[in-house]
Amino acid sequence: MSTKNKITSSYTELVNIGGIGFMFEVNSDLKHNLISPDVLSFFDGVPESGYVTKDCAFPLAKSNTNISSSLFQCVGYEKIVCFDGTSRMCQRIRCKVEHHRMKNPMIFYLDTSLTDSNISGIITQFQSEMLNNKKFLHIAPSNPTAGALKQALNRGVEIAYTELHLSTGCLPKNLSKEEYQRCKQHELWDFGDGLSYKLFGADLSKYDGIVIWHSKDVESMLLLGLIVSSYNGCIFHIDVSKSYRNYRCIDLAPEQLFSCLNSAIKVSPRKKQELKHKYDDLPHEYPCVKRYVGHKFGVVEKEVVKKRLLRYVTNKPQSWRIPSSYAMAKSRIGEWYSPMFWDCLTLELLSEGQCVISEMVFEPKSGCEYPLGSCMTTPYLYNGFDLRKLYSFKYFKVK
Incomplete structure (x- = not known):
């Protein structure tokens, strides 16, 4: 009625x-x-x-x-x-x-x-009716969120996600230029069909607009800034932390994400300019760690974050995942970085001699495991051995 x-x-x-x-x-x-x-x-x-x-x-x-x-x-x-x-x-x-x-x-x-x-x-x-259709491209900040949205939204709604770590880039300094070139392409992978969308030079005219899902974590806020700085069409954004305080998109189940659909807000021209300036003012051409605290972007030196990780490394041997898990759990939402970022920091601590390995695992426990550095393109040497080849290890802090 x-x-x-x-x-x-x-x-x-x-x-x-x-x-x-x-x-x-x-x-x-x-x-x-x-x-x-x-x-x-x-x-x-x-x-x-x-x-x-x-x-x-x-x-x-x-x-x-x-x-x-x-x-x-x-x-x-x-x-x-x-x-x-x-x-x-x-x-x-x-x-x-x-x-x-x-x-x-x-x-x-x-x-x-x-x-x-x-x-x-x-x-x-009723945003759930207006945006939950093929006329809008939905962009998620991660692969798991894209999968959850695939379950939450109507069949046929197109969902893309980014595979870039915008907040950290590639940590090895000699790869920063390569990572920057990848970021400039603004490549977004379509979930399910194996296709990709490139916002520069792509034909997005078939969509009435783009819907960006984000929270207050630095990665998804950078994604929002990236899209706003490169796409001139109609943009809606959905901040899931408005409905689920201090939660990221990746923390929510499909039904929780669907409940956020009605909180979508259209990005006004003034808001576009504001977000674009915030994003463009950040340094993008050299390796640095970005954060989003107090509604503002900022930059923090990698060594500062590495010292934070070192706090959780004990003087007794422990699994290599434990310190980084503590570091992630204690981080503010605006300074939440990907697990691979902490893996790189861990290997740097070992390569620099600040920590010592007590046990190495050279074989997988099951057939589906991959070596630690399977996605890393620069070696991390420890007494001449490339740590990327390990499947697991234990280590401790030098006194």
């Missing part, structure tokens, strides 16, 4: 919450989804029960807890522009809604200016 407004572009749609229909205005001119406190009050004190009671004029097939807490989840606060045009600090609510037989978790902001109005809330647009 929908009602069009001939004067404006907005219209109303019947949206189901907890099995009850509410009239929401669909208005793409607003930036955030809004919900009236009246909707939450409607469910206050209503027990989850399959029986009609004095307090409940409708049956709900759940048992014995307050239904309001299961329907609405508070996920923080944010200052937004409300329905009446006033800027307020509003509660962010996650709620599963049903619309046109599709059930989607969505983020709403509790807007007190909608109290006692003739609508229950405002939805900016």
Whole structure:
């Protein structure tokens, strides 16, 4: 059921919450989804029960807890522009809604200016319908995220991902120029079909636009900056950390990624310029480690990060993966780097004599394992031996 407004572009749609229909205005001119406190009050004190009671004029097939807490989840606060045009600090609510037989978790902001109005809330647009089709190319920051999106989105939606480590590049200094040339090509691999998209010189006219999935980690923010700096068409971006705080795309299951679809925001010309300047101002022609902290890009020397890794290397032999695992776990989201980056740092520590190997494994434990340095193009020598040939090892820190 929908009602069009001939004067404006907005219209109303019947949206189901907890099995009850509410009239929401669909208005793409607003930036955030809004919900009236009246909707939450409607469910206050209503027990989850399959029986009609004095307090409940409708049956709900759940048992014995307050239904309001299961329907609405508070996920923080944010200052937004409300329905009446006033800027307020509003509660962010996650709620599963049903619309046109599709059930989607969505983020709403509790807007007190909608109290006692003739609508229950405002939805900016049903992005899951508009963006979940072949007209948009979806770009993921990693292969695993691309695979999860393949499960989450409709069949036939094209998904690409980047195979570049934009935050670190190639660590061996003599390979930095080669890595920079690869980055300049802006190559994105299509998930599933083995094809690739190159944003420079590629024909992307068949798409209505590009949808970029990211979080606040440095790698996916660099991906957003790269695309914005090279593609002039319509761009939407989806920041999953808005719905799942301090999570990266790779941490989310397909259904969680799908729930973020309705939070997509179109990148305005002003925002494009801002992101482009942030990205272009970074050094791209020499090996350095980039980070994204406090909504700003920055550069940190490799030796500084290497010292951070060395903190987790003990004076007793341990598996080579343990220190780097600790280093990754302790890193802020804006300084999260790929496992291969930490592998390179580990081999550098050994080559420089700051650490000592106590045990080497030269053969795979199973047939599907590959040597440690199978993807590395520069040797890391330890007493004349190329460490790339190892399958595993134990090492410790020199006192």
